[in-house]
Structure formats: C-alpha cells, structure tokens
Amino acid sequence: MQTAEFIVRPDASARRRARRLPAGAGRRAALGALLAAAATLAAAQTARPQPAPLATGVVALREVGDLYSADAVIEAVRQATVSAQISGNVVQFFVDAGDRVKRGQVLARIDTRDADAQVNAGRAGVAQAQAQLNQARLSYERTQNLIKQGFVSQAALDKADADLKTAEAALESARAGNTQALTARSYAELRAPIDGVVSQRLLELGELAAPGRPVLMLHDPAQLRAVGAVPQFMLPQVSGARSAQVDLPTLGKRLPATRVTVLPAADARLLSTVVRAELGGDVPAGVVPGTAAKILLSIGQAKKLVMPAQAVLRRGELTAAYVVGADSRPQLRQIRVGEAVADGQVEVLAGLADGERVALDPVAAGAQR
Numbered sequence: 001m002q003t004a005e006f007i008v009r010p011d012a013s014a015r016r017r018a019r020r021l022p023a024g025a026g027r028r029a030a031l032g033a034l035l036a037a038a039a040t041l042a043a044a045q046t047a048r049p050q051p052a053p054l055a056t057g058v059v060a061l062r063e064v065g066d067l068y069s070a071d072a073v074i075e076a077v078r079q080a081t082v083s084a085q086i087s088g089n090v091v092q093f094f095v096d097a098g099d100r101v102k103r104g105q106v107l108a109r110i111d112t113r114d115a116d117a118q119v120n121a122g123r124a125g126v127a128q129a130q131a132q133l134n135q136a137r138l139s140y141e142r143t144q145n146l147i148k149q150g151f152v153s154q155a156a157l158d159k160a161d162a163d164l165k166t167a168e169a170a171l172e173s174a175r176a177g178n179t180q181a182l183t184a185r186s187y188a189e190l191r192a193p194i195d196g197v198v199s200q201r202l203l204e205l206g207e208l209a210a211p212g213r214p215v216l217m218l219h220d221p222a223q224l225r226a227v228g229a230v231p232q233f234m235l236p237q238v239s240g241a242r243s244a245q246v247d248l249p250t251l252g253k254r255l256p257a258t259r260v261t262v263l264p265a266a267d268a269r270l271l272s273t274v275v276r277a278e279l280g281g282d283v284p285a286g287v288v289p290g291t292a293a294k295i296l297l298s299i300g301q302a303k304k305l306v307m308p309a310q311a312v313l314r315r316g317e318l319t320a321a322y323v324v325g326a327d328s329r330p331q332l333r334q335i336r337v338g339e340a341v342a343d344g345q346v347e348v349l350a351g352l353a354d355g356e357r358v359a360l361d362p363v364a365a366g367a368q369r
Helices: 012-020 024-049 115-148 154-186 232-238 360-366
Strands: 056-058 060-076 079-082 090-094 106-110 189-191 196-199 214-220 224-231 246-247 255-268 272-279 292-308 313-315 317-322 330-334 336-340 343-349 356-359
Touching: 012 224, 024 343, 056 292, 060 232, 060 272, 079 196, 106 214, 115 154, 214 255, 224 232, 224 255, 224 292, 224 330, 232 272, 232 292, 246 272, 255 292, 272 292, 292 336, 330 360, 356 360
Parallel strands: none
Antiparallel strands: 056 356, 060 224, 060 292, 079 214, 090 106, 106 189, 196 214, 224 272, 246 255, 246 292, 255 272, 292 343, 313 317, 317 330, 317 356, 336 343
16 A cells, blocks of 8 residues: 655745744644644545445356367358359349348349240241141041042051151140240249348349359248367267257357257268257347357266356457455456356366456456456
8 A cells, every 4th residue: 555645835924923933833833734634635535435346256166068169150051042044144133132032032034035036936836836737637637538439549548647647746846845935934034942031142233144153142041050060089979969059259149059960971081070050040130141150069077167257358369357365356367268168157277276256347356456
C-alpha cells in the first residue's frame, strides 16, 4: 500500500501570525493543521466504495465423458445442382442467391429458338408420316380388291402390306421424335427439384448454357448435418458411438446430434472414415452449409482436471484465468486448456491445480487488480 505524503504550506498571513506567536504556539498550530489534513484523507478513503466480491468457480479433478473431436463442416442433407439439359443462352433469371424456392418453381429460362424449330420439325414429320400411312392404307385396300378379281398377283398384295406396315412404323417414329422435341423444349425452363434456398448462381445473364453445365445450386436449410473425418486408428472407439455433439466455434454454441452415422468405408488415401452427425430442426441463425464445426464423439469416461469455461480469458495468443487466492485478490495466470466437456466445463492441461478458485467474470476481476 502506498502512503500519500502531504506538505502543508501556510500562506503569508499565517506566517506573519506565526512570527507574532511564541515558538511553542507556532508548532502546535502546524501540528493541528497536519492532523486535520490526515483526518480529511482518512474520511475520503473510508467513503470510497469497496469492490463487490467476485464470483468464483473451483478447479477440480472430475470423472467426465471422454470425447474425441473430429474436424467437420456443415452441409445440407438435401441439396441439388440444377444443370442445363439443352444448349442456349440464359435469357432470364427469376431468382438469385438467398431466395427461397418451392419444388417445381421456374428458376431460369434458356433461349428456346432452336428448341422451337425442332418442335416444328417434329410436328411436320408427324404430318408427313400420317399422310404416307394414309396413302399406304389406300394402296393396300385397292390391292386387296384387285387380287380378289384376279388382276394382280399375291406378290403385289405382299408388297402393299409391307408398305402399310412401314408407314405405320414411320408414323410411330415421327411421333416419338415430336415428343422428344417437346420434352427438350420443356428443358428450356429450369425448375427447382426441391424446396429450399438458392445457395449460388453459377451463370450470369446471357452466358451459354450447355447440357450438364451447372446453373444454380439449392439446399434445404431445414435439414443440416456435420460431416467430418475420423482416423482409422480411432475407429474401434468411435464405431459404437450412438450420441454426439456438434460444436460451432464461430458461434460459441454446441448442439446435440439427433443421429450419428459412421460410414462403413474408409478413404485409402487419407486413411480416414467419414462420420456424419445430423442436426435437429432447431438450428440457430448463422449455421449454413460450409460453416466450420467439430463433431464431439463420446468414447467413454476419464478423469480430467476441469474448470468453468466462462472463466477462461483469451486475448490474442494469450489464454489465461484470474486465480483468486486466500486474500480474495485476483492474480492473472497463463493456462493451457483442452477440449470442452459436459456442464460448461473445459479441460485444463497446464497452469492450474486441483482445488484452486478462478474468477467466473475475467473482465470484472481485471478491473479489481
């Protein structure tokens, strides 16, 4: 504690009065002034408000669920890429990224002039085949009458019959071609295959669309999951996991998984296996496909040194906590923490000991130092 020193300098009139007073009286007056100043300082220090006591938590060695953390990314369970099925320039977009769409809704339109020409050609082909069929049928009937009268041979009737069947087949082929042209014409309108949200628009107005070229991407935000990879040496421990949590570091939230699936195949190149953790319908805002996440898989029980997660202070590269001693004064101490565990606790790897108390509000503790 620092001691404040005060120097009392009497004014000119006081000095004159002191010269007129005896020596003993002057010393008594100076002593009285010093005592009055000290009393005023003590009263001011007593009136200063005392800081409120800090809320603390205990660092304890507890048996908690042992978790394995797998790096993951959020993706939509239902997603679709809308691609062009005919060639042509994109002449109109009805939606953009972020718009909600319904199944069957028209999303974009491709130039239909080429498709229209093919439809007209198909209709003309059907008309031509129909006319040829009518002519073949009349020829067959005339040949039948002539063979009854004995004017033509059986070979002529056989040929007329073959011509009739050929004309019938040609009509069917023309009708199929017309149907194909009409179907291709319908592909000029790109429609949504699912209910959802437009994730991305991959072409701009006027660009050339070709069969198989992606134009739009959709996803259903109501059904999301976290997809991560687990190394093969961890498979015996995580293969039987029936519950998991999905940690979202960017949002500071942790969500329970409704279903956990460990795929029955491994990546020979990465020596890992894909694990999926499906999320429920109550997903907070900001969780979108592509969000970084961690899948926390339960692999048993273990004793760990834990502390309240809210007591951890992070400032850039520094991870620390305010340790409250017996004198109730907080002292900043650098620590190293691991993964979060249940009940809002985090594992302590270094810097703290069992039984120590830490301030639950690091900001308030820093203000009292």
